[in-house]
Amino acid sequence: MSKIKNEFIVEDKIGLYNTDCVELAKELPDNSIDFSIYSPPFADMFVYSDNVRDMGNCKNYDDFFIQYKFLIKEMYRALRPGRLVAIHCIDMPLFKGKDGVSGLRDFQGDIIRAHQECGFTFHSRVTIWKDPVVEVTRTKAHGLLYATTLKDSANSRQGVADYLVVMGKKAENTDKDYKRISHSPETFYDYAGSSMIPEPYDYKDKKQYDRLYSINIWQRYASPVWFDIRQSHTLNTKVAKSDKDGKHICPLQLDVITRSLQLWSNEGDTVFSPFNGIGSEGYCSIKMNRKYIGSELKKEYFEVAIDNLKSALDDGINLFTLEN
Numbered sequence: 001m002s003k004i005k006n007e008f009i010v011e012d013k014i015g016l017y018n019t020d021c022v023e024l025a026k027e028l029p030d031n032s033i034d035f036s037i038y039s040p041p042f043a044d045m046f047v048y049s050d051n052v053r054d055m056g057n058c059k060n061y062d063d064f065f066i067q068y069k070f071l072i073k074e075m076y077r078a079l080r081p082g083r084l085v086a087i088h089c090i091d092m093p094l095f096k097g098k099d100g101v102s103g104l105r106d107f108q109g110d111i112i113r114a115h116q117e118c119g120f121t122f123h124s125r126v127t128i129w130k131d132p133v134v135e136v137t138r139t140k141a142h143g144l145l146y147a148t149t150l151k152d153s154a155n156s157r158q159g160v161a162d163y164l165v166v167m168g169k170k171a172e173n174t175d176k177d178y179k180r181i182s183h184s185p186e187t188f189y190d191y192a193g194s195s196m197i198p199e200p201y202d203y204k205d206k207k208q209y210d211r212l213y214s215i216n217i218w219q220r221y222a223s224p225v226w227f228d229i230r231q232s233h234t235l236n237t238k239v240a241k242s243d244k245d246g247k248h249i250c251p252l253q254l255d256v257i258t259r260s261l262q263l264w265s266n267e268g269d270t271v272f273s274p275f276n277g278i279g280s281e282g283y284c285s286i287k288m289n290r291k292y293i294g295s296e297l298k299k300e301y302f303e304v305a306i307d308n309l310k311s312a313l314d315d316g317i318n319l320f321t322l323e324n
Contacts, residue, residue, distance in 0.1 A: 006299070008306045013286065015293045016309060018302040021274035024295040025074035033078045033293070034179070034269035037260050037281050039088040039252045040068065042107065061105070065114055071274055072118045078272070082171030082178045084123055086260045087111055088252050089163050093141075102143075108163045120167040127225045128256065132159025134231075162229075164256060166264070181266055185214035192258035193220065195228040221259055229255045235280050235308055251277055257284040265290060279305030286312035 006018035017024050041064070075085060089111055091104040112122050136144035136159075143157035171178040189210060191197050197220070200212035220228075234251045257280060265271060267289040273281040276294035278301050285292040286309060296302040 006302065008309065010309075010313070013291055013313070014282065014309055016276065016279070016282065016302070016305060017293075017295050018297070018299055019295055020297055021295040022070050022074060024293075025071055025078060025274060028074070028078035028272070028293070030077055031080045032270065033075075033272045034080055034083055035085075035261070035265040035290075036075060036079065036272045036274070037086040037088070037252075037257055038273040038275045039250075039277075040111075040275055042090065042092055065110065069114055069118060072115055072120075075272075075274070076115075076119045076169060079169045080171075080179065081169055082180075084166055084168045084264045085115075085120070086264065087115075087165045087167070088256065089165060090160055091163075093160075104157075104160070108165050111165055112167070115167040119169070121170055123166040123168040125166065125224075126164040128162035128164060128229050129225055129227045130159055130161055130231065135159045162256075164260065179266075181264060183266075185211045187262055188214040188217040188221070191217050191220070192255040192262070193226070193228040194230050194255075195220070221263060226256075226259070229253050235278055235283060251280045254280060254284055257281055258288070261285065261288050261290065276305055277301050279308040283308050283312045 008014060008016040079085065089108050092107045094101055094103045094105055096102045108125070116122065132144055135141065142148055143155055144159060149156045197213065197216050200209050200216070203209045203212055220226075231253060233254050235254070261271070261284055268291070270291045270293060271281065271285040273292075273294045276282065276296035279294065279296075282292040282294050282305065292309070294305070296305055
């Protein structure tokens with residue numbers, strides 16, 4: 001990390017670097033990362049920056065995975081045995097003009113297989129529900145139009161969900177680097193999502209109430225489909241764009257990050273995001289008393305991320321509501 005010029009360091013809390021993610025990952029010590037959550041570039045679907053080292057500027061879909069595996073191998077080495085990596089992704093569209101056929105590409109499946117080739121095991125997967133009405137309003141996708149159903153429903157499809165693919169690095173029982181992720185009921189007392197959690201109705205004291213309420217939250221988190229992620233509950237993206245900047249930016253929802261941190265990390269753990277963006281993963285990590293390391297190639301996003309991480313150090317903002 002000494003080779004990197006642009007950085008934002010807060011001792012024993014934050015290490016944010018304006019650099020290529022693979023270069024930073026190579027400098028991470030073996031078995032030093034406790035958890036990682038991030039949203040990678042969606043292959044060649046979007047343009048994120050003009051930098052030639054940006055994985056989103058690959059020639060094609062296959063070329064993206066050639067580049068991506070350089071990162072995955074370093075992630076596996078740096079991850080502590082027994083710990084997890086959570087990757088946010090979607091099923092990517094195929095276009096007749098570009099791909100020769102209309103449909104969907106199994107991006108999540110290819111991510112799983114790429115990680116398995118590098119030593120990871122497939123831990124779990126969460127489907128994150130998204131409103132198809134919002135999607136068709138935004139994209140005008142032919143397969144989501146009601147008129148398509150009336151004309152030929154073989155061309156109709158469901159809306160595209162988000163997915164959280166979770167991969168793990170196996171730990172042997174005798175592994176000295178293994179550290180359990182141990183929780184108390186209070187870990188799940190704050191709920192990240194839009195739904196109401198049912199109150200316990202039969203309890204003897206506050207300790208039992210806390211435990212039962214925590215169980216109710218955990219049951220929602222354990223669902224294979226998260227129906228109540230607040231899609232607009234994100235950090236502000238407008239400040240990250242200049243007037244001439246038309247590049248794609250779409251930060252991961254804070255509810256997704258918060259739930260993942262609650263489930264798969266301890267306080268004091270080190271969290272790494274190779275695609276930091278405007279700092280959403282770091283923001284949640286700091287608010288939840290985790291250490292954070294992130295890399296961001298684009299200078300404009302890096303600078304906005306610094307402001308967001310600074311705000312996370314201020315206790316005046318509630319993570320679960322984003323209200324002052």
